[in-house]
Amino acid sequence: MNEPASVFRALHQGRAPADPLVLPGPWDATSARVFEDAGFPALATPSAGVAAALGYADGRTPAAEMFAAVTRIARAVSVPVSADVEAGxxxxxxxxxxxxxxxxxxxxxxxxxxxxxxxxxxxQADRLAEVRAAAGDRLFLNARVDTYIHGDPAAVDVVEETVARARLYAEAGADCVYPIMAPADGLPRLAGAVAVPINALGTPDGPSAVRRLGELGAARITFGPQLQRRAADAVRDLAARLLGR
Structure with a gap:
């Protein structure tokens, strides 16, 4: 029987440009089962979405509660699950x-x-290398690059800084790099400069939006907490209807 990490790793390989791996982000066991039943081959939890479901602000979830929530999600489905564990x-x-x-x-x-x-x-590269050494092939390591959300464009060339970090992390053993919030038109340059798959942040607006990111160089698409927030909006609308508003 194949190990989950091997199955998950294989899903990232050999993707056609118009067919990136789409990983919806469950925030609890119920949403995870819904996504699996819909036919998605793997899932990727969003830390912000899980935090909201647990009643915390993004970045404020205690580690024990995050791991407990991720465990419940992974146990609820038979497909591989990747966990967003922030900075560890x-x-x-x-x-x-x-x-x-x-x-x-x-x-x-x-x-x-x-x-x-x-x-x-x-x-960060040294830390990733230590994680890789401890995990061996048992975990697929996605290295998020935060230059587009925390970089200083006035001080550095954000694109060059992103490429440099992505290459360094790939050399340290990352299986994939995730330049979160990178503009779509910058994906071809990033994909051409890095030897591992690129994860892009997508919008849940249908297959055409996902396909475009794939054609620009993304091998994997995730959505952060957007799906959980849309679900919360749906509940809000339901509450309003129950009150006759």
């Missing part, structure tokens, strides 16, 4: 890997900023 909650790499494997996930996101400040890229 200060856990040493070996302990972080142990917690992820105990949760039953196939991969994780790790971001290169803390408290809204970018981490030194070599320091």
């Amino acid at each position: 909650y200060g856990l040493p790499p070996a302990e972080l890997v142990e917690r992820l494997l105990e949760a039953g996930v196939a991969g994780c996101n790790l971001e290169d900023s803390a408290g809204g400040v970018l981490v030194d890229p070599q320091r």
